[in-house]
Amino acid sequence: MASYDLVVIGTGPGGYVCAIRAAQLGMxxxxxxxxxxxxxxxxxxxxxPSKALLYSSELFEEAGHSFAKMGIKVSAPxxxxxALMNFKQQGIDGNVKGVEFLMxxxxxxxxxxxGRVLGxxxxxxxxxxGKAQTLETKNIVIATGSDVxxxxxxxxxxxxxxxxxxxxxxxxxPEKMIVVGAGVIGLELGSVWxxxxxxxxxxxxxxxxxxxxxxxxxxxxxxxxxxQGMTFKLGAKVTGVDTSGKKLKAQIEPxxxxxxxxxxxDVILVAIGRVAYTEAxxxxxxxxxxxxxxxxxxxxxxxxxxxxxxxxxDVVAGPMLAHKAEDxxxxxxxxxxxxxxxxNYDVIPGVVYTTPEVAAVGKTEEELKAAGIAYNVGKFxxxxxxxxxxxxxxxxxxxxxxxAKTDRVLGVHMIGREVGEMIHEACVLMEFGGSxxxxxxxxxxxxxxxxxxxxxxxxxxxxxxxx
Ligand code: FAD
Ligand code: NAI
Numbered sequence: 001m002a003s004y005d006l007v008v009i010g011t012g013p014g015g016y017v018c019a020i021r022a023a024q025l026g027m028x029x030x031x032x033x034x035x036x037x038x039x040x041x042x043x044x045x046x047x048x049p050s051k052a053l054l055y056s057s058e059l060f061e062e063a064g065h066s067f068a069k070m071g072i073k074v075s076a077p078x079x080x081x082x083a084l085m086n087f088k089q090q091g092i093d094g095n096v097k098g099v100e101f102l103m104x105x106x107x108x109x110x111x112x113x114x115g116r117v118l119g120x121x122x123x124x125x126x127x128x129x130g131k132a133q134t135l136e137t138k139n140i141v142i143a144t145g146s147d148v149x150x151x152x153x154x155x156x157x158x159x160x161x162x163x164x165x166x167x168x169x170x171x172x173x174p175e176k177m178i179v180v181g182a183g184v185i186g187l188e189l190g191s192v193w194x195x196x197x198x199x200x201x202x203x204x205x206x207x208x209x210x211x212x213x214x215x216x217x218x219x220x221x222x223x224x225x226x227x228q229g230m231t232f233k234l235g236a237k238v239t240g241v242d243t244s245g246k247k248l249k250a251q252i253e254p255x256x257x258x259x260x261x262x263x264x265x266d267v268i269l270v271a272i273g274r275v276a277y278t279e280a281x282x283x284x285x286x287x288x289x290x291x292x293x294x295x296x297x298x299x300x301x302x303x304x305x306x307x308x309x310x311x312x313x314d315v316v317a318g319p320m321l322a323h324k325a326e327d328x329x330x331x332x333x334x335x336x337x338x339x340x341x342x343x344n345y346d347v348i349p350g351v352v353y354t355t356p357e358v359a360a361v362g363k364t365e366e367e368l369k370a371a372g373i374a375y376n377v378g379k380f381x382x383x384x385x386x387x388x389x390x391x392x393x394x395x396x397x398x399x400x401x402x403x404a405k406t407d408r409v410l411g412v413h414m415i416g417r418e419v420g421e422m423i424h425e426a427c428v429l430m431e432f433g434g435s436x437x438x439x440x441x442x443x444x445x446x447x448x449x450x451x452x453x454x455x456x457x458x459x460x461x462x463x464x465x466x467x
Pocket of ligand 1: 012013014015032041042043046047050113146164280281313323353
């Protein structure tokens with residue numbers, strides 16, 4: 001029987017990163033994966049394919065709309081959807097191969113099959129051929145991720161009624177698309193298909209988009225998406241879909257109740273959240289406790305209630321983000337090696353990769369108000385940023401929230417081009433407990449969009465230079 005220091009179940013960003021860090025620290029490690037490829041949701045049906053489609057569809061739209069104003073004359077672009085999907089697949093394959101290489105490089109055994117926790121020290125793996133083997137190990141890390149949340153009464157067939165997985169692989173641009181849920185997936189994938197030619201209507205239960213993000217940012221973002229042609233039905237829910245005709249007919253009702261309306265669509269994307277995935281893991285039998293939302297219950301050291309069984313990533317509480325899963329993977333491995341692994345949950349950035357992008361870290365104004373914390377706001381629009389002006393990409397702003405007494409930065413919220421890259425200077429600053437004044441006094445290269453961050457920091461003390 002094979003024997004290990006650590007067996008990780010699941011090879012998403014949480015699992016494979018945890019395995020690598022443990023191997024770096026001298027542990028003998030195996031990973032178990034039930035999918036036919038490594039990399040989990042993120043690499044195969046999540047972050048990576050969606051970003052490939054966002055990139056190519058953005059260029060498609062730019063070639064059609066933005067080139068001419070810069071004096072670049074091209075004939076109207078035409079879409080070769082199979083080629084675009086092939087571009088996406090090449091990206092997936094490249095990243096999956098990268099993880100395979102890293103497993104080899106770090107001498108991590110890869111065991112393909114479905115893992116089941118038999119209790120402390122034992123994992124059973126059943127291969128696609130039905131044959132089972134048992135791995136003996138000192139520690140087990142559950143990194144089995146999450147799955148799509150289902151909408152009661154609406155059956156996903158991944159062809160006409162799709163989850164994010166089907167929406168990443170449609171074989172035709174739908175004429176009309178309904179997106180249920182104005183969260184990250186709905187807005188990213190809704191943007192992809194709108195850019196490629198679909199008429200997109202987003203139906204959201206709440207009276208705002210992107211719950212959890214800063215309210216002012218969300219409001220501006222909605223206006224920008226509407227200008228791009230997306231339609232929003234807020235405070236509404238889809239209660240049923242008639243699939244009998246050539247077109248789907250969605251029944252839409254006000255969230256608070258009232259008269260229903262019917263909207264036609266070729267494709268409906270259900271994107272109302274994700275749920276922890278613990279199927280087939282045998283957790284009940286092994287006595288591993290779950291919380292009220294079906295996530296593995298852990299302490300501050302990622303330990304479940306069963307000795308030697310740990311959990312990280314989407315399968316535990318916290319934001320369902322790849323970088324959160326990765327950081328937990330590193331911290332968990334370090335703790336297993338007797339080091340002081342730690343994740344700072346106050347500084348986990350969130351990015352929506354649309355055009356413009358939305359990026360945030362730390363507290364929102366709503367959260368600070370609710371907590372009764374006095375704060376100062378520094379805001380700087382990209383309309384006053386030189387580089388944005390010359391590129392004519394002036395949509396959006398940077399907003400910094402700093403403690404009114406100490407000037408410590410508590411939250412940074414941005415909307416605009418490339419802000420997903422720009423957020424990280426705020427993360428580093430906040431990780432070091434920095435102040436708005438620290439940021440304002442840090443020299444920023446000119447001309448860059450990042451100067452808007454420096455200016456927003458100046459604006460906290462009401463002394464922005466270019467405004
Ligand atoms: P996962 O990546 O879900 O991996 C879990 C793995 O465990 C899977 O490979 C699964 O097959 C395997 N597994 C499950 N059960 C077993 C078992 N019993 N035995 C063996 N193997 C098992 N996050 C971001 O940060 N940025 C983004 O841009 C982003 N975009 C996204 C876009 C989409 C469309 C979706 C759906 C998600 C996106 N996410 C994004 C979220 C991100 O994918 C997840 O947060 C991340 O993948 C979680 O990592 P994980 O390691 O916890 O689990
Ligand atoms: P989400 O939680 O971001 O958004 C779901 C939305 O659906 C919410 O606005 C919610 O109010 C709404 N909703 C719920 N029930 C509804 C109903 N019955 N009718 C209408 N609206 C309803 O979930 P989403 O977009 O599915 O994404 C899942 C996870 O994947 C997120 O937690 C996110 O963190 C992660 N993700 C991250 C990305 C990124 O970092 N760029 C990209 C895509 C996904």
